Amino acid sequence: MARARRRDRRGIPAESRRVPRVRPGRGAREVSGIAGVVYRDGRSARTETARAMLATMPYRCVDGAHAHASGPAAFAHGALFTVAEDAAATVPFTLDGFMVTADVRLDNRTELIAALSAGTRIGPDVSDTGLIAFAYREWGERCVERLTGDFAFAVWDQRNRTAFCARDHFGSKPLCYYLSDTVFAFGSEPKAILAHPDVPREVNEEYICYHFYPDMLVGDAAITFHRGVYRLEPAHALMVAPDRSKKTRYWQLDPFKEELLPTDEQYFERFNELFSRAVKDRLRTPYRLGSTLSGGLDSSAIACTARDTMVLDGRSPLETYSALFDNVPSSDEREFIAAITAGEGLRPHSVYPDTRSPLIDIDTALRLHDGPFYGVNYFIHWHIYSAAARDGVRVLLDGEDGDTTVSxxxxxxxxxxxxxxxxxxxxxxxxxxxxxxxxxxxxxxxxxxxxxxxxxxxxxxxxxxxxxxxxxxxxxxxxxxxxxxxxxxxxxxxxxxxxxxxxxxxxxxxxxxxxxxxxTGSRAETSVLRAELSEKYRVYERRRAIFDTYFSPPYPSHPRTIHHATLSSGGLVHGLELFERMAAYWGVEIRHPFCDRRLVEHCLAVPPRLKLQDGYTRHNFREAMRGTLPDTVRLRGGKGDLSDVSNYALRRFERDFISSVVDRASKHAREYVDPDAATRALNRFLEADDPGGLMEIWHIATLARWFDPEFQNISAPVKERQTLEMGSQFQ
Structure with a gap:
């Protein structure tokens, strides 16, 4: 962009300023991360290799990083202390020939300890990673069926020469892997895996189709931007031996199960019980705790339930973080936010994302996500997470995908x-x-x-x-x-x-x-994606199949068809990872009460008549929140449109950038982007208030920037956190 960069009083460009690093416990905290390698051909592994993989995620390692090698396996762990047991733990954890590294928060510690053999002596201060090690020793690969909480872990079993890794029921904790005949590499993010010299760095051309058609992510929870690197799907486990591998699904929802209770009131009480437990389990931390608060039903219910629980426990007020939009009334929810924060027990904070460029820290965000990503409104969350970090918040509750869970x-x-x-x-x-x-x-x-x-x-x-x-x-x-x-x-x-x-x-x-x-249903595609690429990967047919499966399944159908499909879709895990990665950069751990297995199983099993009644969607949820939420929030019918914020901010702060987007695509992404279609998309965006045009502009811009030769290569480490007083990094 042609405009001059802003400078602070010292004459230093705002883009160059850093958040100072401080000692753990005084403000600097990083989110846990794991990485490791197992050589299937029997080579000895070195701790330096695992450390180098972990080093690509420096924002996950400030509270401590350790690595350990055992024969052909080397594991590493970078820590964020969010629970009391973490401080004294050394991870990777070793036990009787087992080595475990994990990013984990277990919600059923008491039950696990009680279920272990009588001869197993475990102190009350054992870490959650240690509990996984004991559980694996006791039950082997089936230990994962007994875990409740958020987790991504890997185990090296020296006796059987096998690696075993697993991911929680909804993918709240990230885990990716690469598997060839000679090497198995895993990590919290693709960048950790790509740092291993045996892993090729190749763009996954198929994912570019997903980039322009994000609805395709609904049907694929495993795909990444990098060929050969996959996400381990939620509720899945992977066993890798020298001569074989096996991926299994250890848990899945039953769409035919119906929970039968005598009265409607008992359904509401049951929901309240499970929801309160899901929130309370996620309050487990001795550190400062916060919650997002948008004014919608989901985040408001979490904030109020957490507040009430913390008041009973005698804990300090809950910090809440809300985005307000002075310039975009259609997106502003301050009326509903104020109704929640009016009482005691909450300490509200606000950010104003519509006062700055929506492309804030975009280069950092691209590297952080290991490629172009679909979240055009990412900058709103970026502001919230950075504000929470500055206030010393380590754990932030979030209402993401409450719609999906409750239906x-x-x-x-x-x-x-x-x-x-x-x-x-x-x-x-x-x-x-x-x-x-x-x-x-x-x-x-x-x-x-x-x-x-x-x-x-x-x-x-x-x-x-x-x-x-x-x-x-x-x-x-x-x-x-x-x-x-x-x-x-x-x-x-x-x-x-x-x-x-x-x-x-x-x-x-x-x-x-x-x-x-x-x-309806024409094959004509209006996307800026090149037609030959669309045809090569059968985009039309696959999108049609996704629509028929997840959004409008054929009749006759079971009365829980759509609810079950959305809960089982890949879209949930992609969204959770997007938020987890941004929060991780700011040293904040995101916790999702709605991604609680017990709550989700109940919500799916509720009779459909209780989910929609008298025109109120999520009727059972609203009734369960009677007395917890003010009726102005509990009975509201819609929500603000956040796409209006991106639309407004791009036009106000990035007009020069928008005008150059087609030229950028022609230079750097021509093999993927149809320049004529890109020009039409640009004209639609500039000449009309077209939300579709906004998304296409975003898709073009992020893809072109990623392939720009001036952009750092994909293995470059993400820089230290920067302040928010900066403009677009597109120059």
């Missing part, structure tokens, strides 16, 4: 149409529209009807269940004023009629009365 109850609408209960379907639709308080049309009668009723009737046409079709068509005419002939045409009824003459006669009528109706 908006969409399966209830599918349940109603499959029951031919059109009266209740129409009533719920009207109530949803009335309760949704966002100015934008996220919910409309026509939209709900077309999303759930028409696909169901189309399935009945295919099944030749004409009675069900006619009842549905009549109900849509009466309750939604949707024309008979248009409905029949859109559900494919005329193509399915048994008599050709009838099909021809009715088709002539329909063509005159409904010419404006267009068929």
């Amino acid at each position: 908006h109850g969409i399966d209830r609408l599918r349940e109603l149409v499959q029951a031919d209960d059109w009266a209740q379907f129409a009533a719920e639709t009207d109530a949803i529209v009335a309760n949704f308080d966002n100015e934008r049309s996220y919910a409309s009668r026509l939209g709900v009807m077309r999303s759930y009723a028409l696909p169901y009737l189309a399935s009945r046409v295919n099944a030749r269940e004409w009675g069900s079709v006619l009842r549905g068509v009549g109900a849509l005419r009466r309750r939604f004023q949707y024309p008979y002939l248009r409905t029949l045409r859109e559900v494919g009824a005329f193509r399915a009629l048994p008599f050709p003459a009838a099909r021809r006669g009715i088709r002539r009528i329909v063509n005159r009365s409904a010419r404006s109706s267009a068929e």
Whole structure:
């Protein structure tokens, strides 16, 4: 960019200023990280190799770093002290021929210790990593089935010459790996693995398709930007021996299980019990604790529940961190935030991300994420995490993906149409529209009807269940004023009629009365991704399959189909990693109460009628929070649109950059980006308030920057943390 860089009073460019490093316990804390290597060909491993891998993540190592080698295995660990037992622990932990390194917080320590053999003597101060070592010695690879909490760990079993690693149920803790005939390498981040000399550094061309179509991440929890480097999927374990390897899923949700309780009130009480426990388990730390607070239902429930628990325990006030937007009213939630912070027990803090460039620290963020990433609103979280770090907060609670865990109850609408209960379907639709308080049309009668009723009737046409079709068509005419002939045409009824003459006669009528109706599902792709790349990786077909699996599965379907699919999708783990990585950079550990196995199992098993009722999505959650949340928050129907912040800030602070994005792509990413399509995307963004154009501009910009020869190569270590008084790093 042409504008001059800001300088401080000393004349030093703001981009050069650093947050001072201080001793642990006085403000500098880093998030735990692990790395290691096992040579399958029998070579001896060296601690220096594991240390070099860990050194690529310096922000995870300030509270201490250790490495240990045993035969062909070398493991390393960088520490963040967030629980009392950490301070006296040495990791990697060795026990009777086992070596364990872990990034872990166990929530069932008492149960684990009690379940171990009577002859096993474990003191109350044993670290969580030590507990994993004892559990592995007792139960072997099945130990992971007994763990509750957030964890990513690796075990070297010298007796069997095998490595075993596992990741928690939802992927709250990161773990990646590389596996060849001669070497197995693992780490908290791809950069640690890429630092090993035996691991090739190659771009995964397929991931570039995912970059331009982030919805594809929903169907793939393992893929990374680097060929041959994979995420270990949530709830999975991997065993590696010299001559074989095996990946297994140790836990999965049962979509057919239903929790049956006598009354609705008991469901609400059960949710409250499990949610309170999930929050309380994540309060385990002797250090300063905080929580994000957006004003939405999820973060507000966490903050209030944590506050109440801490008050009972006599602990200091909970620090809360909120983003306010003076310049973007459609994104601002201060009215709801104020309703939460009005009482005692909370110490509120605010950041104002719309006052600075949205490309703040973008080069650092790209290196941090080991490639271009899809989070256009990343800078909002970046501000929050840096503010928490400056206040000495080590642990930050977050409400990410509460929607996924609790569910908006969409399966209830599918349940109603499959029951031919059109009266209740129409009533719920009207109530949803009335309760949704966002100015934008996220919910409309026509939209709900077309999303759930028409696909169901189309399935009945295919099944030749004409009675069900006619009842549905009549109900849509009466309750939604949707024309008979248009409905029949859109559900494919005329193509399915048994008599050709009838099909021809009715088709002539329909063509005159409904010419404006267009068929959906065209193969035409509007992305800036080059068509040949899209075809090579079958982008259209794969996106269609993802849509049919996760967003609109075919009828008939089980009443928990969508809820189960979203909980099992890869999208959750990609999002969790995005936030974990940014918080790690600032030395903050993120904890997610909604990613609690016990809570998730309950929420999935709740009857669909309790998830959506009287137009209120997440009805059971709202009722469980009665008395905990003020009704202004508990009963709100919508939320602010954060994409407006990115849209505004890019236009205000980065207009020169936006105007040059096509040239950058032509120079550095031409083999992936269609320049003509990029130009059209740029024009759409500049000429209209087009959210789609915003995302395409972001995809182009981050990919082009990554491939810019001036950008540091992917193995370059991430720099020390910098202050936020800086502009865009795109120069």
